[in-house]
Amino acid sequence: MALTSTATSAAEPSTNGKGYLFPLILVTSLFFLWGLAYGLLDVLNKHFQDALNVTKARSTLLQAAYFGAYFLIALPAGIFMNKYGYKKGIILGLLLYATGAFLFFPSAQMGSFDFFLLALFVLASGLTCLETAANPYVTVLGKPETSAFRLNLSQCFNGVGSFIGPIIAANVFFNESSGQDSGNLDSVKMVYVIIAIVVLFIAVLFWRTYLPEIKESEIVSDKAQDTKPLFQHSHFVYGVIAQFFYVAAQVGIAALFINYCTEAKNEIDNSKAAYLLSISLLLFTVGRFAGTALMRKIAPNILLTIFAVINIVLCVMVVWGKDWISVYSLMAVFFFESIMFPTIFALGVKDLGHHTKKGSSFQIMSIVGGALMPYFMGLLAENGTAKAYIIPLFCFVVVAWYGAKGYKIKKG
Numbered sequence: 001m002a003l004t005s006t007a008t009s010a011a012e013p014s015t016n017g018k019g020y021l022f023p024l025i026l027v028t029s030l031f032f033l034w035g036l037a038y039g040l041l042d043v044l045n046k047h048f049q050d051a052l053n054v055t056k057a058r059s060t061l062l063q064a065a066y067f068g069a070y071f072l073i074a075l076p077a078g079i080f081m082n083k084y085g086y087k088k089g090i091i092l093g094l095l096l097y098a099t100g101a102f103l104f105f106p107s108a109q110m111g112s113f114d115f116f117l118l119a120l121f122v123l124a125s126g127l128t129c130l131e132t133a134a135n136p137y138v139t140v141l142g143k144p145e146t147s148a149f150r151l152n153l154s155q156c157f158n159g160v161g162s163f164i165g166p167i168i169a170a171n172v173f174f175n176e177s178s179g180q181d182s183g184n185l186d187s188v189k190m191v192y193v194i195i196a197i198v199v200l201f202i203a204v205l206f207w208r209t210y211l212p213e214i215k216e217s218e219i220v221s222d223k224a225q226d227t228k229p230l231f232q233h234s235h236f237v238y239g240v241i242a243q244f245f246y247v248a249a250q251v252g253i254a255a256l257f258i259n260y261c262t263e264a265k266n267e268i269d270n271s272k273a274a275y276l277l278s279i280s281l282l283l284f285t286v287g288r289f290a291g292t293a294l295m296r297k298i299a300p301n302i303l304l305t306i307f308a309v310i311n312i313v314l315c316v317m318v319v320w321g322k323d324w325i326s327v328y329s330l331m332a333v334f335f336f337e338s339i340m341f342p343t344i345f346a347l348g349v350k351d352l353g354h355h356t357k358k359g360s361s362f363q364i365m366s367i368v369g370g371a372l373m374p375y376f377m378g379l380l381a382e383n384g385t386a387k388a389y390i391i392p393l394f395c396f397v398v399v400a401w402y403g404a405k406g407y408k409i410k411k412g
Helices: 017-051 061-084 086-110 113-140 144-172 182-208 234-255 257-264 270-294 300-320 324-337 340-349 353-381 390-406
Strands: none
Touching: 017 061, 017 086, 017 113, 017 144, 017 182, 017 234, 017 257, 017 270, 061 086, 061 113, 061 234, 061 353, 086 113, 086 182, 144 182, 144 270, 234 257, 234 270, 234 324, 234 340, 234 353, 234 390, 257 270, 257 324, 270 300, 270 324, 300 324, 300 340, 300 390, 340 353, 340 390, 353 390
16 A cells, blocks of 8 residues: 655644554554564574673673664764655665664674674664654654554554564574574574565565655644753753663663573573563563553652662562572563653653753663663673672662652752
8 A cells, every 4th residue: 555645744644544554554563673673682692602602791792782873873863864854764774674684694604793793783773763763653643632542552562572572582593403503593594584574575665655754843842942951950861860770771681681590590491581581571561551550640750769669679689599589580670670761751851841852862862871781791790690680780779769859850
């Protein structure tokens, strides 16, 4: 189904939602695609440790390449879309995604971890473009009163992709024919070439489908003026710091999850641990629904503090535990961290007036914590993975403080 281009304004989809059902499905597919990419990422850590004989610390460079791309490419992606439009930005993102996925083939042929890092950086650069564009598109592809519903529905498919990723990896990367040499990378080649082909197909669909161009003035609803400089808003500054530490915790926890489970219980092998990771990501998705429901009764900052304190306790059990109780505690962390990113984001940009868009950009850039902190966790993990979880424990202390004190808006 291809829609012909007209002089329709960006606001027109709101009054003619039925005509944009197919574009909405296409945009929602993007949420699934980057969820799938992230779901596969954490399993690759352990697979490359075995197949390429890299250390735990070195394997976390995968997270550095992935989230480093978000930090470095976010602003250029925004500039590109402001100049050429969001549709072209999405197509560029899909082409970069497919290129990065195809690069996994020569990386596997060479058995080169460094080339895998380059391939992943290119892939994640594409994801950065997609994430920059997807949210505003979803909000305009239908009636204004259902925009929040559409966005939440699309985000659910992100969780589905994250949940399916480890299941695919468990069945393909850690199957019975897998050994301990670079020849096992054939499974990686197969998975990413298939992903690249699917992504290219979706890029063609976007190219053939009319999508409204969204102007910046139409997405930013709060045009209030504020003479106070952005960085004098303490709740915003503390929000960026809290977001940095939260993303650091989230990424680090997942990156070494398989290592932790296989060390905590002898009967847990790589495949079983990958399934446990998938269940944990499902808990993360469920936690988002549950947390959203709880916010109708509990203030967001209070719920953020409660969940952060619970995760501090769970991390203590992870660090000191040795049996199934520690594994279950680690899995439970995923449920309670689920609301943290959007809650910190919302509290951090609240009442910023005309600074809101720029403040949002800094919030997004703070995910660089996910590129940096896992490496230090990997260094600690060389002497036992459990010790590495001291770092996310500290990160959740910062989040708890922000929910209790740092979120407060200071007037004047």
